[in-house]
Each structure stands twice: as C-alpha cells, then as structure tokens.
Amino acid sequence: MTTTPVGVAPAPDTVDPAGPDAALIRDMVRIRCVEEELCDRYRDDQEMRTPTHFSIGQEATAVGVCAATGPDDLVFTGHRSHAPYLAKGGDLRAMVAELYGREAGCARGRGGSIHLIDRAAGFAGSAAILGEMIPVGVGAGWSAALRGRSSVALTFFGDGATEEGVFHESINFAQVHRVPVVFVCENNLYSISSPLRQRQPAGSTITDRVAAYGLWARSVDGNDVYAVRAAARAAVARCREGAGPAFLELHTYRWREHVGPGWDHDHGYRAKEEIDDWIARCPIRRATDAIRDAEPRVDDWVRQWEQRYREEARAAVRFARAAAWPSVANLLDGAYETVGR
C-alpha cells in the first residue's frame, strides 16, 4: 500500500480524511515508523551495509518543506536523506531496497543510504560530501529558470555544511543570478559530535550570515511543522515569482547518534538532559497538540497511522530482503554511458 505524501498531488482515493494539517502529522508519523523500523533492523541484522544517518526527531523539517513543493519542484539533500526523500514522495520500497543493496533499490544498490534518488517523485539526489548538493541545487533551479520553467529547486543541508566555502559561493551566485532555489538548513546543533559553538562564532547566526547577501532568510522553529510549511510556502512562492533565492534555517535536533541507529548520550559530547529536552519537543507530538482542539480525533488517527506505517515499513523490509542482488556481471554498468542503451 502506498501513501502519497502531501508534497505531491495526491490521487483522490488515497487522501486521508484528515485534511492538510493532519496530513503533515501523518507524513511525519510515516517517516518516524519507517526510520525506527530501519534502526532496529540495521542494528540487529547487520544486513544493511551502508552508513546511515537517521532523521528521527527532525521529521518536521522535511515534511513541512516538502509540503510546500509541487511535483515539478526538485529536492536535493546531503547525507541525512531518508526523511526528505520520503516527504517528497520517494518510493519507500525502492529506498529500503537501496539500503539493503538490492537491484530494486532506487539507485540499483550502487548508492546506498547516502545516494538516494527518485526522479519521478522530484527527489533529485542526495550526496555525502558535505556541501556538494548546495551548488547542485542552485544549478538545477537556474536551469529551470533559464529554460522558462516555473519549477523551484530546494537543497537540504546541515548547520555543519554551512562551514564549507561552497555554501557561500552558492548563496552569492544564486543571489546575483536570482536563481529560484530554496536553501534549507537543518540546524541540529551538531556536526557529528562537534557542537555548533565550537565551529561557528557566537553572537551571530547562520541566518544573519545569509541575510548579509541580501537573501530573503528566515529562522524558524524546525520542530513546528506548521511554521516550517508556512515559511517554506513563502520561500517557494518568492522563487516562483522570480524574486530570487530564499533561505530557511530550521532549528531542530537529532535524537540518535550521527551515523547509525544507536542512542549516544553516553558518548560524552551531549548530555542526556539535552536530548530529553528535545524529545519533549517532539515534532509529531507538538503538531498533534496543536490541532487537537480542532481535530479531537487526531490521537486515534496517529495510532492508526502508526500501525499502518509500521506494517508498511515491515513490508518494505520484506520486499527488500527478498529482492535480488545486483549481478556481479553488471559491476561496471553506469560507469560510462552505454551507446545504444
């Protein structure tokens, strides 16, 4: 069973009865269920041999932003790729098969967790070298504009990636050429185990530094999915109007370790209290709380969604494990274009 995330135009029969606000909760629940299932399998089975960066706790950024996009808009990301991939409507089974290294994977098992792609859904690629997809997003948006299309490119990256020079080069270029690109910074306060304060100057923010190029730049509570969606809508709308690029700094927090499925409060770089504090600000819980008065049935829905998506995740895992491995005979496929393919 496939659920259509709000990011893509849903076919009428798959729309939940819940309305657009609840749909955001639904999409976050789905991503949470999928990632938790993957965490467990990753840890226990040792079958997914690919470094994996989970977004558990950060779901509102991907869901809120992608909800503001249309089917022709393109999303690029860094290594923390699953949530934006799913939020943009990327095929779940192809993603899980990719993590399991199968030929049915979205990158035919060649790319792994860090190289997801689903062109049909507008998820245009993720890459693991910090900052690389930032200029790529600019180029994709620029291309759309040069070819007279109204589509917008969005590129996700972390607070750590903003330390790469290419981030600034990209912001500068986008502003000079008024490129329809939305820069989406998921500021989760850490780069692996380095806290932000050890890497960037106190007293100014990433948003400040981007605003200094004249960009429309907003600093948003990244665990408030409605605020994220509102800001992203404004950003995308500006781009579509030809008003130039936009920047969003979304403040959020990663619950699990940087890479891999574990908890890491005993690693010494952040306190259990800090993690618990952010868990208390769970984006799903907050979104649910926010609409409960208007939609008293939301807790039931969440329970139903949890069941549905846990099962969907397990089914995807079953699919992936049963799927065929790539053939070693095809090892070189795609290294170069094949004439006449």
Added chain:
Amino acid sequence: MTTTPVGVAPAPDTVDPAGPDAALIRDMVRIRCVEEELCDRYRDDQEMRTPTHFSIGQEATAVGVCAATGPDDLVFTGHRSHAPYLAKGGDLRAMVAELYGREAGCARGRGGSIHLIDRAAGFAGSAAILGEMIPVGVGAGWSAALRGRSSVALTFFGDGATEEGVFHESINFAQVHRVPVVFVCENNLYSISSPLRQRQPAGSTITDRVAAYGLWARSVDGNDVYAVRAAARAAVARCREGAGPAFLELHTYRWREHVGPGWDHDHGYRAKEEIDDWIARCPIRRATDAIRDAEPRVDDWVRQWEQRYREEARAAVRFARAAAWPSVANLLDGAYETVGR
C-alpha cells in the same frame, strides 16, 4: 640608497625630515615611481617575463596598512603584490631582480612578480591563486598567538577573491579562534574585466557579509592614506589585545590594465571617464592636499622624492639587468629540502 618605509622601524639616519604623515606620502611616491618605471621597461624591453599586476593608483592601501604594522608583523598578499611588498619594507633591488628572473631576486628568480617574499622585512609571501593567502594569513596569525607572540598577520586580497569560498571559511575560523589577523580587502571594483555588480549581489557589501560573522569590520576610503592608517591601527591594536580578527574593506581603483603595464580604457569594460574620475582622486595628490596647510613644503618634498625614487628605481633596474641568471644546473634546487644544506 635604501629608504625605510614607515612600516618598519626606521634607522635614525634614514628618516626624512618630514614627519609621519608626510612619510606616508613619501612611501606612496616611491611605490608609484618604481611601478611607473617598471611599467615602461616591462612594455618596451620585454625582458621581464612574468605576469605583472601593478598597483598604480592603489598605493594608499598598502602604505596606510603597513604603516600600522611593526617589524614582527607578517604581511601576505595575492597577485597584486608589489605595493604591499615595498610598503612593508621589502628590498627593492631584490624585487626588481625577481621580475627580471635573476638569481639575486627575492625568490631567486623562481617565483616572479606573483611570488614575492622578503622574510626579513616581514613580507611573508604573495601567491597567484585567488584566495590562497587568506587562510595562510589566518594560520600565521594563529601560530603567533599559540606561541605566545604578540605579532599580527595581515593578508591582502581583492574584491574578487572574496567570492572564493575559502574567504568565508577563513573568516569563520579566525573569528571562532579569535585569531590575530587583519583581513585587508582592496576593493577596486573589478576582477580582471568583470565589474563587481556582475559578481556580487547589489544591496549589500563585502563589509556587511563579514560583519555578519561578528568581526570588527570597517569600510574605508582606500584612497585616503590617513584614513587607511587610522583604521589599520585600530585593527592591529585589536588583534594585539587578543580581541580577535579584524576586517578592512578599502575602496580604491586600479588605473592600468589588470595584468601588464598598459592603459585599458579601450577594452570596453570600463569607461575612460570612470578612470579619469579616479585618477582625479589620486591617493598621493589627496594626501598632499590634506597636509599642505600644515606642511607647505610638501610639494617640494614630493618633487624631490620623485627624483630620488625614479633614480632608485632605475638603479634597481640596472642592478637587476646586470645580475646573474640562475644556473640551469640548479634547476631542481628547492623542490625538496636538501639534507645537510
């Protein structure tokens, strides 16, 4: 005859009778005379086989900044290197011999115009890949701080170099680690023939973008040598106090073509009127005008200096042309350290 620029502690007997303000004029006149002589020889003789970027019209930046430095402070630059080299007290004959490719050159003829160095004078090196010396300046300043020295590093670069990502990476690092480094941006409005507005967004300035990192950053009339010196003194003083890095944007203008000795108003990228406008704002003339009331003899001094330094430049050229070429037998010298040298 050697003249000691104000950047280095002058030996008593070489001090001109003119006082510190006039000394700045003297140093600018000296650089102007040297560069004009070199331009003529470069064009006519075809003997200096090295791409050469003249600072004619921009002398106030180098002279004003270096006047704020002490002998232990280190200056690095990009390709437009002659003026800071001379202002910091670099040996003139060694510089000219370098342009002539002679063994007596400051880099033994290996480096050319773009790779000047005079370690004794604190001119710590110039390099031609845009932006490269920006982090190097940070590293040098950081080293001084880590080793408990009070010396400051200064790194010169153009407006065009601020588009390189490494500029931002360097600013960020310097601010986080409170490095005693002064970033000196000579904004002459062009990168070769690309105007600033084609490369950087309108509506914000380089200073704005640096200030967004929390740096002490000042935008200064770069053709006003006294203003430059005052700002540089403040910047250096902050660094010496351990208050962290500083940034100066010095607005100035290059009179000649980007590389080479010619005029270029017929190249189509800038108007003769614009050039003439800036020539009217000649930093030497402005400095002279500024102190004439207090020092009515200044015009006489300038005339004497012009004579003296033209002769000094010609003597340096004679020295260089008479100097020995490097021996081809030593072609590999310095590619690697030589044990026991």
Added chain:
Amino acid sequence: MRELTYWQAISEATMQCMADDPSVLVLGEGVDDHKGTFGTTKAAYERYGAARVVDVPNSENACAGIAIGAAANGLRPLVVHTRADFMFLALDVMVNLAAKWRYMYGDQGGVPVVTRGVVGRGWGQGATHSQSPHATFAHYAGLYVATPASPADAKGLLVTALRGDTPVVLIENRNLYPLTGPVPEEPEPVPFGVGRIARAGDDVTVVAASLMVHEAERAAEQLAARGISVEVVDVRSIRPLDERIICESVARTGRLVVADTSWARYGLAAEVAAVVAENVPETLRAPVRRVALPDSPAPVSWPLEEAFHPGADAVVEACLALVGDDRGSLPRLSSVAAEFHGPY
C-alpha cells in the same frame, strides 16, 4: 580543407553546438570580456549574449557544482577555466560527483558537463599557472579526458563532448592556440578513445599528447634527416586511452618514447609505458623513455623555464638514445611556443 587556428576551431565548435542545441551554455570567469578566453568564447558571447555566455564569480567550486545541477536538469554547460590550475578548486565536485553521478545513482542518466582548462606554459607563468592536470582527472573512473593537439581535434572532440552524456575534461595548451590546420566546416565529432598516427615511421614510436605531438613531429623531421624513422602517435584522449594504436606501433618499432606536458610519475608517460609493459613487453628492443617535466615546480626565470619544459630537442635526444646513436651535430630546435611575445 580550409585552415583555422586552434582557438578558432574551438570557437567554431562552440558556436555550432550552441546553434544546434539550445541547451548548451558557456560559463566561466571573463568569458564575456574583450579577450573572450583567448578568443574562444568571444563570438559566442557576441552572438548569444549574457544569457548563454555567462560571466561567473570567482567561485570555481560552486560554479562546477552549479554546472552539474544544470546538467542534471536539462542543460549542457561548457565550463571554461583560463588556467587549468584553477580546476583544483573544483576537483571535489568534478571527481566526487560529476564522475560518479551516473554510476552511483544506478545508471539513470548522467551529468554532461564539459570543462575546458587552458594550460599556460611559458612566459614566466610560474608554478601555479603552467600545470596540465589531465592525469589527475583521468585517474578517476567516470570522466572522459582529452588533450587535443590539432585544430581539427580541438573542434571535433569538443563537438563530441557537447553531444555526449558523460562529463568531459578538455585540456588545451595555450601555446597551441595560434597554430593552424585543416578543420572541417561541419561540426564533425571526433570520438574519444581513438588515437591518431600523426606521422608514420618504423624505428621509434613517440606517443604524445597535446603540445608534445608537435614537438614530436618536429623531432621526427629532424631525425628523418639522419635516417631515423619516427612514428608519432597522438593519443587525443587519455581516458579512454587507445591502447591498441600504442601497442601496434610499439610492436612494430620496438622502441617507445612517451612525451607529455606534465610530470612523469603517475602521469600520462607512466600510463603509456604501463600499457606497453602489460601488453607487448616482449616487443621492446630498448627501455622506454619518458620525456616529461623535471621533478620540480615550474620556475619563472627564463633560462630555468626553457630548461624546465621539454621540447623537440628532448624528444630527439630520447630517440637517439634508443637507437643507440648520439646527438652529434644536430642543430638545436627552439620550442613550438617560442614565438609568443609579451607583455603577458
């Protein structure tokens, strides 16, 4: 066939490809200025303007990434560097992203970015403005890398690049720009991976790329006068590399000199020697010789620079050594590039 200079051939290929395919656009620092990248982008700018011939900020890394993004979304960017040395700043995205894109996303399409880098040998350009980084790019699977020596190949390889779906690096030597040669009027593609016998001969094979093809030809001429017959193989592209043409020639001559514009170690000269050692070592009648840069950075000073860049003389010497002759009374040759005059 009518003759064009090397730079005119590049300009013509660019113009014709832009006319044929509206998705081609040119990006580079100063591509729009009066010099127009030594003439190669001038006509395109005059014809297509700033919308398709785009002056970019001094941001080599981002611009390469932007070109990749544009290529992933329907355009065919031609990125131009006035010095190939600047490409190091873009190496990450070129090698870690463009080269791997098609493969690591499961063969669903490539990013056809074409990058031209001009090598600025000579006239005191020095250590950081004279390098020819072709081997560096060609070490990594996923790119095509070509080093056109003739005006016809400069045109034909660029045409192939701008029509293909693989990222391509073209390394052009600035000293080739004024050379003339016959060039087809039509945009006829020259395939990657197919070398060319620039001159036939029997006694020694000189495998060369780019500028060194011309030095080798001049060396061959001089040696012919002495009764030594030299075959010059122009590899044209270094990835893919035409192993067959190299091995067939060496199998016939039994002697190999490799002449390159970069350093010997881990360079083209190493690779060509390895191809022979792998395939036809038994045909070698003498040790392989590499004519390449001495192991130092490029110096500026004139006499050092002259000694640093190998030319026809170095090829002559290597060939003579292989046939067991000695230099004797051959007149010294100046370099192909000796005509260049300053000011820079």
Added chain:
Amino acid sequence: MRELTYWQAISEATMQCMADDPSVLVLGEGVDDHKGTFGTTKAAYERYGAARVVDVPNSENACAGIAIGAAANGLRPLVVHTRADFMFLALDVMVNLAAKWRYMYGDQGGVPVVTRGVVGRGWGQGATHSQSPHATFAHYAGLYVATPASPADAKGLLVTALRGDTPVVLIENRNLYPLTGPVPEEPEPVPFGVGRIARAGDDVTVVAASLMVHEAERAAEQLAARGISVEVVDVRSIRPLDERIICESVARTGRLVVADTSWARYGLAAEVAAVVAENVPETLRAPVRRVALPDSPAPVSWPLEEAFHPGADAVVEACLALVGDDRGSLPRLSSVAAEFHGPY
C-alpha cells in the same frame, strides 16, 4: 618487540612527537571526540587538550591553508581527515601552495604540514568514501606521499614526516587499523623513498602498497603451497619511490604484478610498471599485470563491493597467469578486511 595495532602505532607516534616538539599540533574535524579519529588522536587530546588537538570547522580548504600559514610561521601541523576523499577540497592549497612553497620562494624554507587521510574501503562506504588518492598527490613534485602498510611503518613514517621540512601526505587504509605488528618503543624514523621486501621470493615480484601488501603476503603464502615463490615489495612511500628495490626484484624474478587500492590508470600500478619498462624491461619474462580497481566508482551493494575491491585472490590469479599456471583447486581467500562488523 612488543606489538601494537596500526592505530596504536599512529597514536604513539603522535604522542611522542608532541612530547618532543611543542610546535606539533593536530587539526581535524572531530579529532577531540570520543572516537578520536578511530583512536589515533584520542590519547593526544586527553594529554594535550584542545590547545594542541584542535577540532576544526568543516572547512577543508581553509584548514589546509591555515596549516600552511602556521607551518610558515613556526608550527608543525598534523592535519587529519577521517576520509581521504575529503582531501580533494584541500587539493588546491596542498598542490598549488604547500608542494611549491619552498621552490617558488627560492628555497628559503618549506612548510612542514603533514596530512593524514584515512581510506574507508568496505562496508558500503560507497563511491565517495572509499578512495585512495595517493597517486593524485604524488603526481605533483614537492610533496612526499607515503602509504604505510605495517604498524611499524605507520609509526616510523609519521615520525619522519613530523621531523622533516617537506609537506607530507600519509594515506592510511581504515582496514589496516586493527592489524597488529611489532613496533619499536622509541620514535624511530622510517625514511621516505626506501621500500621493503615484505617477503622474499624468486618466481614473481608483487609490488604493493598499503593494504595490498597484506593481500599480497596472503597470496604469496597460498602460492608457496603450490611451489610458486612470490617476492612481495612494499613500496612504503610512493614519492619518493624506491625504484631500485623494484627493479632489482623484477630483474631477479622476471615477472611483475603491481597491486594497488586505487585505479590502474595513472596510478601507482602504472608508475611501477613504467619504472620497470624504463629500467629493466629486458628482464621481463612475461607481461606486467596490474591488480587494481575496476574502472567504475565504488558500489555499495555487498556482492558488488566484494567484486570491486581486489584482494589476495586477484593477486593469486595474476601471479598464476604470469607463471603460466591456472587457478585449479586453490581455495578462495576472503579479504583482510572481512572481519569488520557494523553498524558503521
């Protein structure tokens, strides 16, 4: 001699050099965290703290330049990359500035920056986290580049690097980290440019670097059982490269296999073959074989990855082909790195 793991040897060299020389400092992303660069910087951080073991922003280019500036002004920075692939972002300053500094400023001093890059082969690290860029750095004159295979060399080469005045690139394979071997207690330097006979033999020479030395040794063991005597040469440093040890060995065995962790073209495998073709081609009794990566980016999927990275089996096959034997009934070997377990 007491035994250490490879990572312990690196850690010990770092600690001893920091103790001996207060100008040594360590820079890198996360060098101060609980993992401490796979253990190699942990003890140094615990002992010397944040003043000398410095976590840096994700700014590879600037940090390399900062290290150069620090080196030009009296310090000896040791820069650490948890993946060698990230070094491409710093390639410009490393090749265009550090490598050329001493030369282009007229031999008045160098910039002794030491850079360690860890190669992350295996466990699905994929196309951009598995590369071994040693040949890329070694192509450019001015750097030393070493690829230690044993714990003793990991220590000794790092000690030499931190005492010398030349910028050095050390490429370490992550899969070597758990391997143990005898390591001198004292910080005894191992010189650059001196190879090592890792195992003596008569029939085939296998020249290898880094992890492939171990694969070659295991291959040699298996072949010994079959009566084929393999000599394994560990080059240790690839610039300078010990040409003599290579040529002497090949002159004796007449057969050469080169085994590398990177691609064949323009890589170490090419260079070693070229050295032999240049110096002792007449001693070759069979064509040279290169055991290197197939010409694609690294795949993630397990079976593809297993097929992608050559191991002892590939060395065995190459050797057998050279002695004219066929594989027959030899059992397949798993890779040295097979013991690594996730989660990553």
